[in-house]
Amino acid sequence: MIPQSIQNDNALILERLSLFLNGDPAAIRGEMVAELASACGVELEEGYRLLLASMLGLDMGHNPAHRALYHRYFPHMVHLLDPADFKGDAYLQNIRFPQAARGDWAFTTQNYRPYEAFVCDDFAPLPDGRVIPQIGYFAQGFSYPAVLQAGREWMTVTPNEIATMRAPLAAAAGRVLTYGLGLGYFAYHAAQRPQVASLTVVERDADAIALFEEYLLPQFPCRDKVTLIQADAFDFAASRMAAGRYDLVFCDLWHDPSDGVALYKRMKGFERLSPRSQFFYWIEQTLRYYI
Structure with missing residues (x-):
């Protein structure tokens, strides 16, 4: 207690x-x-x-x-963060983002201003019960790729995304399933792991998939491992996840805790359908705090 x-x-x-x-x-x-x-x-x-x-x-x-x-x-x-720790990431080094849009979705570049504070990792719970949010800043400006949906920043590859995906990426092996496409950061790195045999990405939005397939996926070195499925994540979990016999499932369907808590709790209920799978959830410690 x-x-x-x-x-x-x-x-x-x-x-x-x-x-x-x-x-x-x-x-x-x-x-x-x-x-x-x-x-x-x-x-x-x-x-x-x-x-x-x-x-x-x-x-x-x-x-x-x-x-x-x-x-x-x-x-x-x-x-205080070092830009080199993130700019050297293979995804940011190798993926080029066009000036393109489709439907409500549009590629763009966003920026952190010098000394601007931002969330840089998942909550860090300590043994005594303290819950430590992780706040970073750079001493100089830092730009990052993003996709806007109807003008709202929705998909990004920021230091926070990079840090919070390290654990599921380190564990990715065999048949991997991810709910939520984003800008394909998880897919890019997971597909390149020799331990990963296949990667299935479930994404609901057709425009997000179309942008990714046209502009980003062709730049992936291991794109043959990647299968994109347009479907609702919860429908897929209920009817198709168990049959896929996935070794690892990563769920990244939310923007922040305000929309994530309910989605996280709902997806947790489907774990019983795939007992052999190892499940990871984006910013899980943060979500658990708000439950």
Whole structure:
């Protein structure tokens, strides 16, 4: 049982962080970080953490409880990221994105501004009950490919997508099934694994499939392993998943916890139909927190 005090701390951090990220996540600027770090005699990364804490409403100077909260969460939570750790990813190195659109879907390039805060990984639960959101930033701008659906960013390949797919990709072997196509990041890397014999991708939207088949799939070195099926994920899970005898199933159907919790719980109910499969769910720790 998690102590109520820790539950309260988790809720406070997440509520204030959500307001910041949905408000002005680029409010911190480089000169602000340098000035505070110099004044406090700390490293630049610590200066960024202190600024973020202030913008979340923590009174570090006068409130001992806030200082304690800072030390329990922020060193584990906020990270200066190295662009090279992501720009070197084979998908980003080798896949070229056209200026193209189909239906409601359109390829585009989005950007993180210097020092802009963003979610960079799944929640990290600690043994004492703390749940640590993972927030990253770059000291310079960072661009990433995206697909907009009716003007809303829906599919991306950001540091968050890269980090949160490492575990299912490392486990991928044999016959692999993934629900949700996205920009094909999971499919690209899974298909290249010699341990993977075949990869089935279930995607509901015909325009998303058409864009992928025309512009992205031809660039995949191991595209012969990939089979695309246009179907509703839950219909497929109910009627066809068991027959596929999949070794690994990866589900990535949601944008964030606001739409993901219900979909996650629904898909979990189908695991019993494929007991030999190993199931992975995108941002599962985050989703489990909100259940």
